[in-house]
Amino acid sequence: AGEHLLTQTHAAAYVAKVIGRELTATADQKSAPTGDVFHCLVEGGIRSDPDSMCGLQMALKCFQRAHSCNKSYVDPIAGIALTSITLAAQSPRDKAVKLSRQALQSAKEALAIDHTSVDARLAKLMVDWQTLGRYEKTDAVFGELLMTSPDRWQLHHQYGLFLLATNRSDRAIVRLREASLLNPMSSIVKVDLAR
Numbered sequence: 001a002g003e004h005l006l007t008q009t010h011a012a013a014y015v016a017k018v019i020g021r022e023l024t025a026t027a028d029q030k031s032a033p034t035g036d037v038f039h040c041l042v043e044g045g046i047r048s049d050p051d052s053m054c055g056l057q058m059a060l061k062c063f064q065r066a067h068s069c070n071k072s073y074v075d076p077i078a079g080i081a082l083t084s085i086t087l088a089a090q091s092p093r094d095k096a097v098k099l100s101r102q103a104l105q106s107a108k109e110a111l112a113i114d115h116t117s118v119d120a121r122l123a124k125l126m127v128d129w130q131t132l133g134r135y136e137k138t139d140a141v142f143g144e145l146l147m148t149s150p151d152r153w154q155l156h157h158q159y160g161l162f163l164l165a166t167n168r169s170d171r172a173i174v175r176l177r178e179a180s181l182l183n184p185m186s187s188i189v190k191v192d193l194a195r
Contacts, residue, residue, distance in 0.1 A: 050154075051187045056087045074114040081106035081123035082154075089130070100131045118149050122158065129162055138162055153182035157189050164195075 050056065063079035070076070085103035088096040104127045110120035125141050128134040142159040149155060160175035176193040183189055 050086050050090075051185075053087070053090055056083055056090070059083050060087060072113065074110050074117050074120070077106050077110040077113070078117045078119035078123065081110055082119045082126075085123050085126045085130070100127055103127050116148075118145060118152065118155075121145060122152075122155060126158060129165070135162075135166065151182060153179045153186070153189070156182065157186075157192065161192060164192075 060080065060083045063076045063083060066073070066076035067080060081103045084099045084106060088099035088103065091099060103123050107120045107124035107127065110117050111124065114120070121141065122145060125138060125145075129138050139162075142155065142162065145152075145155050146159065156175045157179035160172045160179060163169070163172035163175060173193070176189065179189045180186070180193050
């Protein structure tokens with residue numbers, strides 16, 4: 001029963017996130033999602049759990065389906081980007097390269113529609129520092145993203161990993177603890193914090 005309640009809570013949080021975006025849609029946003037797109041977005045968000053390779057693969061399919069229904073809506077494209085780069089980290093090399101390219105292409109496409117998309121900006125940032133070794137603006141971009149979305153556990157988690165990679169362990173621990181508080185069920189966050 002507890003696991004079912006957790007799934008419902010995760011679903012409710014994601015629905016609120018999608019609805020919140022609709023209420024604050026940018027002027028560049030051409031249209032609100034239809035019922036099919038909305039359903040695919042919610043399903044993708046629920047399944048987009050880095051602890052589950054199968055869940056990430058299903059989430060990617062959900063975001064791709066939502067994108068095929070509405071090419072001008074940014075959230076599915078940003079979802080493809082973030083899910084692809086998250087999945088790349090857990091995939092064999094050949095597949096990881098393909099997913100990283102897909103993530104970068106989708107992030108750029110999403111940012112062309114809405115340059116403020118947090119998911120697209122995070123996906124591009126992850127590609128830049130994790131696969132391309134571009135570190136120069138990473139701290140500043142993480143700072144901007146955390147100011148606008150301080151409740152996003154994945155931002156804290158990824159910033160913590162970046163800080164670890166750049167030998168700033170004390171600051172990394174603070175970010176990883178915050179990620180763990182925001183997503184206490186994540187095994188990946190716990191492992192990274194313990195590391």
